[in-house]
Amino acid sequence: MKERARILVVDDSTTLRKLVEIAFRGTTAEIDFAASGVEALQRVAAHPPDVILLDFTLPDMGGVDVCARLAERAGAAAPPVVVMSARREGVREAFRAFPFVVDFIPKPFAMEEIRARLGAAQRAPAPAVPASAGVSLSGDLAEVPLLDALRFLSAVELTGCLALELPARVEIYVREGEVVLCTSHSPPGPADLEHVDLSRTPRAAIERASAEQARTGKPAVVSLAEAGHVPREVAPLALLEQGARILAAALEARTGQLTWRTLDALPEHVEAFGRPQAVAGIALEQRRATASREGVPAAFLGAVYQRTARFSRKLAGARLSANERKLLSLFDGETPVSAIIERTGLSPEKAASVCNRLCAVDLIELRDHVSSGSFAAIALWSPGGAEFGRSLRALLQRRSPPLDVIDLRPEDDLAEAIVRARPRLILVTDPPSARTDLMADAARTISSALVAVLDTASRGAVDACLAAGFHAVLAKPIHLNDLERLLSS
Amino acid sequence: MTFLVSTRLSARVRDEIRLASDALGVVATDFTEGMPIPAETVAFVGVLPAGARRVPPELARLAARSSLRLVLCAAEPMVRPVTALLGGRVILIAPPFEPQRLRWGLRAATVGTAEAAPFGGDAGQSLSAEWWLAWARQPGHPAAVEAVESAIDLTAIVGPGCTAAQAQQAGDVIRTAPDDEALERDLRSTVGDAGVLRLSTSLGEWVVYWPAGGALWLCSPWRAPAQWELSRAMAESGRRLAHLPAYPEDVVVLCDHAQAAEAIVAAVERGATEAYATLRALAAETPMLGAIVEAR
Numbered sequence: 001m002k003e004r005a006r007i008l009v010v011d012d013s014t015t016l017r018k019l020v021e022i023a024f025r026g027t028t029a030e031i032d033f034a035a036s037g038v039e040a041l042q043r044v045a046a047h048p049p050d051v052i053l054l055d056f057t058l059p060d061m062g063g064v065d066v067c068a069r070l071a072e073r074a075g076a077a078a079p080p081v082v083v084m085s086a087r088r089e090g091v092r093e094a095f096r097a098f099p100f101v102v103d104f105i106p107k108p109f110a111m112e113e114i115r116a117r118l119g120a121a122q123r124a125p126a127p128a129v130p131a132s133a134g135v136s137l138s139g140d141l142a143e144v145p146l147l148d149a150l151r152f153l154s155a156v157e158l159t160g161c162l163a164l165e166l167p168a169r170v171e172i173y174v175r176e177g178e179v180v181l182c183t184s185h186s187p188p189g190p191a192d193l194e195h196v197d198l199s200r201t202p203r204a205a206i207e208r209a210s211a212e213q214a215r216t217g218k219p220a221v222v223s224l225a226e227a228g229h230v231p232r233e234v235a236p237l238a239l240l241e242q243g244a245r246i247l248a249a250a251l252e253a254r255t256g257q258l259t260w261r262t263l264d265a266l267p268e269h270v271e272a273f274g275r276p277q278a279v280a281g282i283a284l285e286q287r288r289a290t291a292s293r294e295g296v297p298a299a300f301l302g303a304v305y306q307r308t309a310r311f312s313r314k315l316a317g318a319r320l321s322a323n324e325r326k327l328l329s330l331f332d333g334e335t336p337v338s339a340i341i342e343r344t345g346l347s348p349e350k351a352a353s354v355c356n357r358l359c360a361v362d363l364i365e366l367r368d369h370v371s372s373g374s375f376a377a378i379a380l381w382s383p384g385g386a387e388f389g390r391s392l393r394a395l396l397q398r399r400s401p402p403l404d405v406i407d408l409r410p411e412d413d414l415a416e417a418i419v420r421a422r423p424r425l426i427l428v429t430d431p432p433s434a435r436t437d438l439m440a441d442a443a444r445t446i447s448s449a450l451v452a453v454l455d456t457a458s459r460g461a462v463d464a465c466l467a468a469g470f471h472a473v474l475a476k477p478i479h480l481n482d483l484e485r486l487l488s489s
Numbered sequence: 490m491t492f493l494v495s496t497r498l499s500a501r502v503r504d505e506i507r508l509a510s511d512a513l514g515v516v517a518t519d520f521t522e523g524m525p526i527p528a529e530t531v532a533f534v535g536v537l538p539a540g541a542r543r544v545p546p547e548l549a550r551l552a553a554r555s556s557l558r559l560v561l562c563a564a565e566p567m568v569r570p571v572t573a574l575l576g577g578r579v580i581l582i583a584p585p586f587e588p589q590r591l592r593w594g595l596r597a598a599t600v601g602t603a604e605a606a607p608f609g610g611d612a613g614q615s616l617s618a619e620w621w622l623a624w625a626r627q628p629g630h631p632a633a634v635e636a637v638e639s640a641i642d643l644t645a646i647v648g649p650g651c652t653a654a655q656a657q658q659a660g661d662v663i664r665t666a667p668d669d670e671a672l673e674r675d676l677r678s679t680v681g682d683a684g685v686l687r688l689s690t691s692l693g694e695w696v697v698y699w700p701a702g703g704a705l706w707l708c709s710p711w712r713a714p715a716q717w718e719l720s721r722a723m724a725e726s727g728r729r730l731a732h733l734p735a736y737p738e739d740v741v742v743l744c745d746h747a748q749a750a751e752a753i754v755a756a757v758e759r760g761a762t763e764a765y766a767t768l769r770a771l772a773a774e775t776p777m778l779g780a781i782v783e784a785r
């Protein structure tokens with residue numbers, strides 16, 4: 001690339017801009033950006049670039065229109081243009097009339113590819129950084145948000161490890177663009193050990209390891225994978241849940257060093273325990289819920305992450321209804337959910353119901369998009385007294401974001417009330433009661449979890465609840481973390 | 490005791506620190522660079538800026554020169570609300586700087602300066618990175634609190650005439666019992682009618698053995714109900730043994746005087762330090778024994 005080459009990037013995606021910046025970091029190239037066709041033409045007139053990287057579709061006009069204006073103004077002297085597009089067909093034909101359009105880059109693209117193509121477009125010497133140097137992705141999270149980095153890795157389908165130096169070191173293993181496993185080199189908290197099978201785990205081993213940790217003050221060496229005390233059938237789930245929490249916390253970090261390392265193969269324990277999670281899904285869910293990552297709490301993103309995993313598994317099972325398929329086909333990672341729902345032709349309630357079945361949309365602030373009426377995360381059946389309901393409501397209001405609770409009343413048609421409310425959890429404080437069967441049926445219908453809340457959890461009482469159709473049992477005083485785990489499972 | 494408080498902290502946070510310090514019986518003084526450090530100073534309360542991965546050099550120098558503890562209010566979120574590093578020399582407090590959290594972090598800075606009374610005495614505190622145990626009784630009251638602590642767990646027994654050896658044995662029984670039936674049987678033979686409370690931070694678990702009268706409450710702003718009389722629930726279900734998941738900010742109140750227990754529990758809402766002050770005040774005039782355990 002020639003000395004101090006000026007590159008004009010015309011795209012309304014801030015993520016793409018950031019990635020191009022990263023791609024050319026360390027080179028002498030000067031990068032300029034325009035978010036629309038009009039802005040691009042103004043910049044070309046004011047300060048002609050050496051090469052233009054032009055998106056096929058812009059908010060105000062098409063890439064073809066931009067080229068037509070360039071041709072009008074400069075004719076053959078127009079700067080060389082490289083067009084990028086996610087489309088595979090008809091793109092070259094559309095630009096055939098413009099000889100200064102010298103190349104086409106299909107999206108997604110790798111960084112070395114874009115450097116090489118733009119270098120060639122200038123008919124200038126080879127890029128300053130050889131393609132064999134691989135992808136260089138590093139910097140501070142303040143500059144390169146983790147979500148953007150993950151989306152980039154997803155787009156270019158790389159394999160390797162993204163390391164974050166937060167207060168503790170976090171490693172995110174990525175296989176061909178998909179997050180496979182997140183690990184943190186910090187001491188495990190109580191929640192990290194909750195899936196350890198105590199009956200099969202020597203307490204002394206855990207205590208020894210924890211004591212060692214406390215003594216040295218060094219990061220934990222006892223990951224669930226390494227400990228070997230976790231039953232193999234439980235370990236992947238435990239690791240995934242642990243990983244979701246780590247990723248959620250990392251997504252919230254605003255600063256910290258980020259470094260990407262491309263690997264030929266992932267470490268053995270990652271291959272053994274990891275499961276692919278679609279990064280695109282994370283971004284998609286986020287876009288559905290909020291226009292900005294600011295203010296999205298870790299718990300929410302954690303839930304998104306887990307739900308995305310479940311979503312992917314369901315997709316893999318290919319047991320989708322026609323409506324589910326229809327709705328899914330419209331999710332492109334760009335279109336707002338409200339527009340998608342409009343396009344389905346389904347009623348808002350129906351669309352919400354379909355989305356619920358896709359295990360994704362109860363993360364949408366449904367009331368922003370559809371009038372689903374009494375949607376709430378938790379329904380409570382507590383005929384024995386209102387005291388617990390009050391304390392539960394107070395607890396969930398302290399959560400960020402707060403969750404609603406619907407009281408199921410004795411006079412309600414319970415099954416109808418549950419199906420109408422579509423809660424994710426149904427808490428029952430005096431189980432098993434005569435109406436448990438009804439609630440269990442309704443919970444099954446809407447894929448909700450029926451959870452017993454006991455004053456004290458003796459083994460007999462727990463067994464009786466499970467036999468009566470409850471999915472889980474909590475003992476008072478229930479902790480918010482326990483509810484979070486149930487909400488996200 | 491004095492805390493030096495950096496004027497780089499916001500006025501609101503400094504006000505909260507002053508209030509929290511008052512509750513701990515510590516004087517909080519604004520610190521400006523160059524001022525002499527009062528002899529009774531135990532800690533410097535400052536800011537850990539966003540993005541900092543090391544203790545700022547000027548603070549590290551200050552701490553090294555004067556053997557002060559550093560309490561740093563971090564500008565960015567952290568995994569745990571309060572983190573003690575380097576054996577308690579550096580204490581990080583994560584935002585938001587709510588009064589209760591500040592009290593928690595500041596109290597950690599007084600480790601070693603708390604009442605260094607032996608277990609079994611009339612009053613005292615024991616503070617570690619993972620828990621805080623405080624107890625008080627009216628002098629001459631027959632019941633006592635005995636406890637054994639390791640790096641990762643605390644076993645306390647409460648009852649008339651209980652001994653440190655019994656606490657040690659109770660800890661061993663809990664560690665080794667194969668199942669709950671054996672655990673309950675062995676605890677009964679080890680401690681009789683005394684109550685046992687164990688906090689295992691490695692397992693994230695409370696184990697409660699509560700065979701006789703007396704109140705035991707579990708309180709947490711992150712639980713529903715926020716204050717739960719576990720001893721009553723156990724008695725009503727005919728159980729003596731319970732396992733519960735333990736989380737940071739859990740506070741357990743044990744007391745052999747039911748009304749006093751309710752007063753202490755009411756004070757927990759204002760923080761464990763206030764609860765302890767209430768316990769001390771009640772124990773001064775009532776024949777009773779009480780203890781507070783906070784998981785951190």
